[in-house]
Amino acid sequence: MSNRLSERINSVTPSATLEMAAKARELRASGKDIIGLSLGEPDFNTPDYIKEAAKQAINDDYNSYSPVDGYVELKDAIITKFKRDNDLNYEHAQIVVSTGAKQALYNVAQVVLNKGDEVILPCPYWVSYSDIVKLADGVPVEVPTSIESDFKMTANQLEAAITPKTKMLWYSSPCNPSGSIYGKDELRAMADVLQRHPQIVVVSDEIYEHINYGVTVHASMASFEGMFNRTVTVNGVAKAFAMTGWRIGYIGAPSYIARACNKLQGQVTSGANCIAQRAVITALLESPDRIQYMVDEFKERRKIILGLLNDIEGFQCNEPEGAFYVYPDVTAYFGKTLNGVTINNASDFAMYLLEHANVATVTGDAFGNGNCIRISYAASEKELREAVERIKGVL
Numbered sequence: 001m002s003n004r005l006s007e008r009i010n011s012v013t014p015s016a017t018l019e020m021a022a023k024a025r026e027l028r029a030s031g032k033d034i035i036g037l038s039l040g041e042p043d044f045n046t047p048d049y050i051k052e053a054a055k056q057a058i059n060d061d062y063n064s065y066s067p068v069d070g071y072v073e074l075k076d077a078i079i080t081k082f083k084r085d086n087d088l089n090y091e092h093a094q095i096v097v098s099t100g101a102k103q104a105l106y107n108v109a110q111v112v113l114n115k116g117d118e119v120i121l122p123c124p125y126w127v128s129y130s131d132i133v134k135l136a137d138g139v140p141v142e143v144p145t146s147i148e149s150d151f152k153m154t155a156n157q158l159e160a161a162i163t164p165k166t167k168m169l170w171y172s173s174p175c176n177p178s179g180s181i182y183g184k185d186e187l188r189a190m191a192d193v194l195q196r197h198p199q200i201v202v203v204s205d206e207i208y209e210h211i212n213y214g215v216t217v218h219a220s221m222a223s224f225e226g227m228f229n230r231t232v233t234v235n236g237v238a239k240a241f242a243m244t245g246w247r248i249g250y251i252g253a254p255s256y257i258a259r260a261c262n263k264l265q266g267q268v269t270s271g272a273n274c275i276a277q278r279a280v281i282t283a284l285l286e287s288p289d290r291i292q293y294m295v296d297e298f299k300e301r302r303k304i305i306l307g308l309l310n311d312i313e314g315f316q317c318n319e320p321e322g323a324f325y326v327y328p329d330v331t332a333y334f335g336k337t338l339n340g341v342t343i344n345n346a347s348d349f350a351m352y353l354l355e356h357a358n359v360a361t362v363t364g365d366a367f368g369n370g371n372c373i374r375i376s377y378a379a380s381e382k383e384l385r386e387a388v389e390r391i392k393g394v395l
Helices: 016-029 046-061 074-085 101-112 129-135 154-159 186-194 255-265 276-284 288-309 346-357 381-392
Strands: 095-098 116-121 139-143 165-171 203-205 230-237 249-252 373-376
Touching: 016 346, 046 154, 046 276, 046 288, 074 095, 074 249, 095 101, 101 129, 101 165, 101 203, 101 230, 101 249, 101 255, 116 129, 116 154, 129 139, 139 154, 154 186, 186 249, 249 255, 288 381, 346 381
Parallel strands: 116 139, 116 165, 165 203, 203 230
Antiparallel strands: 095 249, 230 249
């Protein structure tokens, strides 16, 4: 009955990460022992000091509709965080709190893009970027990168991708899915290119900012001269604070974009969950040192998973500097037949691992790079070791 649906929704691809997670759940329900390494979800509990803030908000009777763009006190905390961590000076009118960073991204696309506007996406990119752009009638322009370039777009590539129709540049750093981080010099070079094209708005997705292993210092595009008033800085608490289900994201943006996002959100979801907002005030005002134990654990798991995967012939891995994913190039298996299954691409490979090794990963096709698969190491050491052993066993 898809002919009864809009062309818009029929053109959207289901989220590959959520789709793989759903398949893994189905297989578990049928009795299979599936190890899930597909979702980008920390396996830690939300820290107690944040949970206590939520309990206090309940006791203080926060149960009414919240302001569409967020509580003033939460905006204060976000402004403090941006100044402390990123040296960015936002005002209240430039902050919008949303139901997760995904809604924040969707809002921005809807209020900035017109039909046919082009959006540059360095590949690989987070799985939802392309479809969010399409839902706003924009045109994704994919800029390929490779493991040789640490999956990062260069300033020259950016320049070459710009056309008279280019309206936006979207990227994440640390990157989901590659874990790569754009250093200050790399962002400065891209900012120099963008100075020559003042019509381009930048979306800098920094939700993995605090999951950084200390090789490259985090930098924000908005901090460079001439870029503050044309950059939307997107962040949230899902990843670094283990708060995926709390659904709070936020932007710091030029005031005209923030006002437009507030206007749109007022007609779609209104304000985000009141209890979650109160808890996030505490999360952001406390020192980032309080979540360092999770970062340290992810760093140790990165070491473990890289060591295990590098022992598998045909896996080629870069060393991610942040986030909690590895993004191995698996093209060595393309064209080969394993246990009667011909592997033509990354999607075939990911499905083969699910059905034969009982390990859920995500195809790189979903991230705009079909040479790789994404493996999340937000899992226990025992699960990681067992998963890789299973993968080796079927290869």
